[in-house]
Amino acid sequence: MFPGVGEAMVRLLERQGVRVEFPEGQTCCGQPAFNSGYWDDARAAARTVLDAFEDSDFVIAPSGSCVYMLHHYRELFKDDARRLGQAERLAAKTYEFSQFLVQVLGVRDLGAYFPHKVTYHPSCHGSRLLGVKDEPLELLAAVRGLEFVPLPMAEDCCGFGGTFAVKMADISGAMVAEKAEHVTETEAEVLTGLDMGCLMNIGGHLRRKGANVRVLHLAELLAEGVERA
Known part of the structure; x- marks a missing residue:
């Protein structure tokens, strides 16, 4: 998709x-x-x-x-x-x-330039189950021009959860509404993360609320930054 x-x-x-x-x-x-x-x-x-x-x-x-x-x-x-x-x-x-x-290539600085205010959502599977916590933040920290804004209550689930969002739509909707509210609190121009399930969910809610926040997977953000540098 x-x-x-x-x-x-x-x-x-x-x-x-x-x-x-x-x-x-x-x-x-x-x-x-x-x-x-x-x-x-x-x-x-x-x-x-x-x-x-x-x-x-x-x-x-x-x-x-x-x-x-x-x-x-x-x-x-x-x-x-x-x-x-x-x-x-x-x-x-x-x-x-x-x-x-x-961890494998030992690369943190890709030479990217991305002059925008960015916040980051840590998806549950990546951070809790795989233990991927510092790696995306280290990559973002090396991007020139990027202003990083921590996301309040970042560890909270966005409410997607795959079939959970369908089977328990009301609960899922309440969770993503809270997550989206925290994103807008940061006044970030861009929301990034590691999993498009989460980003699709949060981005969809932000769009329906008329929030002017661009949603990019970390790979997209870094690739755009490298090509811009």
Whole structure:
């Protein structure tokens, strides 16, 4: 739904000398089925992903939510020795985008210039489950011209939660309304984050309220900044 995010990530990785491949056999990671209790369907999706990335040195995704799902494959295949081995190898080489830049490549300064006031929402899967907290902030801190404004109550969930937003729409709506209010409090021009599920949810609410806040995935922000520098 947001191909520009993946394209921005690829451009940035290639600038760092990474040879990026996109196995066409890949499909959804299976998280919607997994979270809804349809584990047989999740396994079907997982088998496709395991096979698609078997020969990759690293697997990188611009979504902590998708990346953490790949760690669940070990649970899905705990009774299948061959697939479990594949799942262990995949989990060990899979990284969220900012995590890969900082932890694997050791890159924090991409040479970007982005003269705007920016706030950052830490998505739940990335920060709580993967432990990706400092990496995106270090990347933002190195961007010339960027004025960073901390988001009040940043750790609070935005209310998306995938199927949660559909099944419990009233609760989800109340949560995103509160999150959007905190975003407008910062008076930031741009909201950024690591997961388009969250950003789609918050951005949609901001748009309906008429708030003049641009919503960009971190990869999009950095790519725009690099191309502007």
